[in-house]
Amino acid sequence: MRNLTLFGILTTLLLSASVVIGAGVDLGQVQKQEVNLSAIMMFLLFVSGTLGITYWAAQRTKTAKDFYTAGGGITGFQNGLAIAGDYMSAASFLGISGLVYGSGYDGLIFSIGWLVGWPVILFMVAEQLRNLGKYTFADVASYRLGQTPIRSMAACGSLVTVLLYLIAQMVGAGQLIQLLFGLEYWIAVVLVGVLMILYVTFGGMLATTWVQIIKAILLLVGATFMAFMVLKEVGFSFEALFTKAVAIHKKHDAIMGPGGLVTDPLSAISLGLGLMFGTAGLPHILMRFFTVSDAKEARKSVFYATGFIGYFYILTFIIGFGAILLVSTNPAYFSDFVAGKLKGGGNMPAIHLAHAVGGDIFLGFISAVAFATILAVVSGLTLAGASAVSHDLYANVFRRGRVDEAQEMRVSKMATIALGILAIILGIQFEKQNVAFMVYLAFTVAASANFPVLFLSIYWSKLTTRGAFIGGFIGLITALGLVIVGPTVWEDTLGFAKGSAPFQYKFPAIFSMTAGFISIWFFSITDSSARAKEDIAGFEAQDIRCQTGIGADGAVDH
Amino acid sequence: MQPDMVSKVKQHPKYRELLAKRTVFSWILTFIMCAIYYGFILLVAFRKDVLKTPIADNSIITVGIPLGVLVILSAFILTGIYTWRANGTFDELTREIKKDVQ
Known part of the structure; x- marks a missing residue:
């Protein structure tokens, strides 16, 4: 039955793709049509491969533990790649290289902020999560506190974070796919939503993890190739790369140092805090620590993840500068060369650079990887959101823990489908909105609600249920409120006057x-x-389990 | 966890050693990471000129670029140091405690 459903869906996808290829001819631009074709071929290859993995994973996903944590059998190295995959979203790949292209050094400042949260996660929460939790970070936060209030609070924090992040990814996906593949915006959003529902409901965490690993490898290989070609262009001399970039860029040597990204010290520190501790409060990231067998593998995951992410950010810096050399000088990549308007907007330098260094085939490859990236990230997010609903709200709050596994899994699958549909609707609703602030808002909520509750539940013996419940909500509401009445939403999105x-x-x-x-x-x-x-x-008992893992071993099959 | 197990582990001398060593170690590393990162951020906020100084007289490369890459590298190295020590010393201590109490 499952076999048939998957087959049916695959056929539908292939059919709709052939419709798309057919539609591509209407665009009338020969070059663009070719580009679309290679991109779509590569993307179909990725989709069929990952659906194959989903089918394989579905055979192995029998219990709730399989569904939420891939049975706890992921190795540290694999999990490191998957974490890196979760983190290297299309937004950070295209966004940071676009920022480097536009302002140079400021892009590096931003990427450093995204990275430095990782060591803190390792030193403070990674192995503690593994030792205390089962499926969600709420397991840890509510370990010795009142289940109902704390799980409700943690589930709210998780769902708000997940939804904000999902909206940003869905809107980004729609716009990117519209541009790269020539698909209608809403078709792109529906496609992403449907594929994501398939991966998660059938394959659970096992499929989600492998989709993430494959995509992380593809992205790292693609970005490495681009950086290599850029360096080859300048004879492997950074001096030459920067000299040429400064000569070409309209801001000249201003791109070699910090510019207007952060103006006052308070904003600088605040941005840093949000990025650093927000990472330690993202539910889809925290959930990854339950997929490994023990504290040792949890630590290794962060070590590898930090390495991959750091390497990736160095690549995006080179790619951004490469785009200054190879994209900004070529009118073919501009809709208006004199005004400096890139085709597709400010997030596109990396995509155009892919064409500049590797032609249509490589552009197809990078486009497909960008799409794959979005798919993988939304799958991880949806799984985290669905577990908050099924494991925290349904099984532990609504049914007070008196629920059998099969029932809980059914609810998590229904929650996945509901979240998927919600993501599609929100994605379409927010099409014309500027959603760039939503990722930072998600980080701010994670840093102000999820992280304090998690951190204090692990380290502060005097934390009480009332404190965590009220304080967690105050953090959540303050974060949301201050972003809404702040300049980004109030002035730029809602359109009130500057200042x-x-x-x-x-x-x-x-x-x-x-x-x-x-x-x-x-x-x-x-x-x-x-x-x-x-x-x-x-x-006391919690701390002993947290420090030694005694009692946690039973939660994992070896 | 059984109450007698809690008191057994708590009174184990190796447990106190583990607790003291790991707590100090993680806080020191966290402090180093924050010092490096917020030090860098404060340079961005207050001393942009330092970051804009060329690394050599005839070079276009500014101090900020190797410094930024160093911050990235330091994050990787610090996680490596912690993982190496925790997977060795700390896990060894934990193993001994578990052997004695179980």
């Missing part, structure tokens, strides 16, 4: 994180309920 935003900082993490931490502290120390005594008494 009219009630809150004048673009990056509110420093305020919302403080609000979260202080209110958790305050509502914990003033809590003298019976529940609070239970919470505090439970710390």
